[in-house]
Amino acid sequence: MDIIVCIKRVAQTAEAEVKIDSSGKDIIKDRLTFDMNESDTYALEEAILLKEKFGGTLTAVSLGTVEAEDTLRIALAKGADSAIRIKAEDFQELDGYKTAQLLKAAIKDLKFDVVFTGCIATDDYYSLVGVTLAELLGVPHATLVTKIVIQDTKAQVHRELEGGLVEHLEMTLPVLFTIQTGINEPRYASLIAIRRAAKKEIKVIGASEIDPANIQANASLEELFTPSVGKRAEILTGSMDEISAKVAGIIKEKGLL
Amino acid sequence: MGGSIKINLEVRDAIIESGAGDVIKCYQCGRCMAACPWNLLEGLNYATYRFCQRIKLGAIIDSEEKEEIAADTIDVFRCVGCDSCKAECPRGVGLSDILRAVRRILVEFDSYPGELKSVVTRVFSSGNPLGESTEKRGDWAAGLNIPQYTEDCEYLYFPCCLPAYDARAKKISQATVRILKRADISFGIIGKEEFCCGEAVRRVGAEKVFQAAVKQNTELFKKAKVHKVIATSPHCLVTFTKEYPEYYDGFETLHAVQVFDRLIKDKTIVPKRPFEKTVVYHDPCTLGRQMDIYDEPRAVLKSIPGLKLIEVPIFNRDFSICCGGGAMGLWRDWPQDERLANLRTEQILATDADILCVACPYCLQMFEETLKSMDADIEVMDISEILEASLELR
Numbered sequence A: 001m002d003i004i005v006c007i008k009r010v011a012q013t014a015e016a017e018v019k020i021d022s023s024g025k026d027i028i029k030d031r032l033t034f035d036m037n038e039s040d041t042y043a044l045e046e047a048i049l050l051k052e053k054f055g056g057t058l059t060a061v062s063l064g065t066v067e068a069e070d071t072l073r074i075a076l077a078k079g080a081d082s083a084i085r086i087k088a089e090d091f092q093e094l095d096g097y098k099t100a101q102l103l104k105a106a107i108k109d110l111k112f113d114v115v116f117t118g119c120i121a122t123d124d125y126y127s128l129v130g131v132t133l134a135e136l137l138g139v140p141h142a143t144l145v146t147k148i149v150i151q152d153t154k155a156q157v158h159r160e161l162e163g164g165l166v167e168h169l170e171m172t173l174p175v176l177f178t179i180q181t182g183i184n185e186p187r188y189a190s191l192i193a194i195r196r197a198a199k200k201e202i203k204v205i206g207a208s209e210i211d212p213a214n215i216q217a218n219a220s221l222e223e224l225f226t227p228s229v230g231k232r233a234e235i236l237t238g239s240m241d242e243i244s245a246k247v248a249g250i251i252k253e254k255g256l257l
Numbered sequence B: 001m002g003g004s005i006k007i008n009l010e011v012r013d014a015i016i017e018s019g020a021g022d023v024i025k026c027y028q029c030g031r032c033m034a035a036c037p038w039n040l041l042e043g044l045n046y047a048t049y050r051f052c053q054r055i056k057l058g059a060i061i062d063s064e065e066k067e068e069i070a071a072d073t074i075d076v077f078r079c080v081g082c083d084s085c086k087a088e089c090p091r092g093v094g095l096s097d098i099l100r101a102v103r104r105i106l107v108e109f110d111s112y113p114g115e116l117k118s119v120v121t122r123v124f125s126s127g128n129p130l131g132e133s134t135e136k137r138g139d140w141a142a143g144l145n146i147p148q149y150t151e152d153c154e155y156l157y158f159p160c161c162l163p164a165y166d167a168r169a170k171k172i173s174q175a176t177v178r179i180l181k182r183a184d185i186s187f188g189i190i191g192k193e194e195f196c197c198g199e200a201v202r203r204v205g206a207e208k209v210f211q212a213a214v215k216q217n218t219e220l221f222k223k224a225k226v227h228k229v230i231a232t233s234p235h236c237l238v239t240f241t242k243e244y245p246e247y248y249d250g251f252e253t254l255h256a257v258q259v260f261d262r263l264i265k266d267k268t269i270v271p272k273r274p275f276e277k278t279v280v281y282h283d284p285c286t287l288g289r290q291m292d293i294y295d296e297p298r299a300v301l302k303s304i305p306g307l308k309l310i311e312v313p314i315f316n317r318d319f320s321i322c323c324g325g326g327a328m329g330l331w332r333d334w335p336q337d338e339r340l341a342n343l344r345t346e347q348i349l350a351t352d353a354d355i356l357c358v359a360c361p362y363c364l365q366m367f368e369e370t371l372k373s374m375d376a377d378i379e380v381m382d383i384s385e386i387l388e389a390s391l392e393l394r
């Protein structure tokens, strides 16, 4: 089975103070850490599990600047056989559509039975690349996947829906899955694999392989801003007992109990 | 670390280059394993004596099985850096330094526990492990009339992140500066430009974040002309004293308890109000084994009228056991039967003391958290709080 996994290196903003830079279109990144996007780590693990079961090849692809090669090396250390970086620096103004076109250009000549992406990127929250890429590749897709069982050319797939519902689909390969977090337990890498990955060559493609003129974005970013803080929040202060008493008072007062 | 051994000299060289040169000294006597507190927990078998040998062969985290790799990785990140092993090792090997070298490689490849990763991210992005705003770093001193540090001050008071932000731990920094003020010590605070000292991030192997911490703090100390620091956390103390000089050695650091001891000895402050309690003192690893400060806290406590100082039998001074908070243990969520804090708390409760006296903000938090789930009649106090209670009101 030949498998492709698309991964993205993103800034970890969940626990950081995020500030906007002077261009007004990006955030200040010098005090942020960067890692593989969370749902991509699960997509990678799912890809490795499939490869362990069926054999074949596993290629990791990432659109990013040279630092994305660190993230690709993590994929190599955990179980990918080869890695491709698409030079983000060659392609300006990236939106989800443009990203999907670039990924397609990078993988269209590779053999694949399954393409994996994460279900959402925690930097821009579009959830766009996976489905668009499936469309461009002309293969069916399932989003928010929480279970995959493959037999021959058929895949039994679970998707997570709102309200605790699960949808069970049968799909025919080749197929693209966008993976929900929690589907598996992402692995640690062995030190031998880390050393091997540190030396492995990563294929880099850019404007000389993919003509930028043929790849257009659908949307361009106008502005990033922090919305002004509303007046609805009341911060309670005092000791634990005082705060608990105040909370209880508010709940009673609003008739919530 | 089951399975057969696969020798890999490249892995060996990478780990040694990352700082584990001392593995060569180990002759696998096993004393470290006997000393390591993890092995006092029933059912846990932390084979510390095998680490050096495994590294010498490049055969550590060498499995191809996902579960075995995970178990080995957890083991590499289990060590709390208490140095009980180092104190016993006939060859002077510190396993926490050895494991730090392995951790550096793993952290670089993002192959480490998520709990630790969150803390590393917070330290880098916010300058403290709690993810609090840097703007608020000086807020703990509001209303206490503590001057901003200037070059006319003799000392900078460096509160450590927990006493700067955490509601309970703030009481330590507040008590400490009130004592320093009563003693007319010339000192000031800086607040928002300070950064976490970086001790814990370095221990877990996040070397780049540690380097960022060193850069920010040393540039700040140079600019502000800081030459003497009083620290409340022995973790800051040990890092400033033993790790920073490699990059900048223009300042020296004292722990608050050393200052208290001196102030009592020269009678600048006199504990007069009786503190009629039985107090057991817990030696923090970083203050005791790592800085050799055992007598000063005891002298401070003994100078307090009415206070009866007792010891944990056997496991005191250099045999003290880690509270489990070191090397980011504070942020780990180990299963109940794998918590060093439970073990140490039980030893302490067996003394029947009224008060558990600590001299480290991590210990304070570890013990208070642990006691919440135990039906015990003991209060945890920092030594600064006990001392302040015994000083006459002015």
Ligand code: SF4
Pocket: B025, B026, B027, B028, B029, B030, B031, B032, B033, B048, B049, B052, B085, B088, B089, B090, B091, B092, B093
């Ligand atoms: S005590 Fe020292 S020499 Fe003995 S096994 Fe442990 S590290 Fe090696």
Ligand code: SF4
Pocket: B032, B035, B036, B037, B038, B048, B078, B079, B080, B081, B082, B083, B084, B085, B086, B095, B096
């Ligand atoms: S430093 Fe402490 S926890 Fe780590 S191996 Fe040594 S004795 Fe065990």
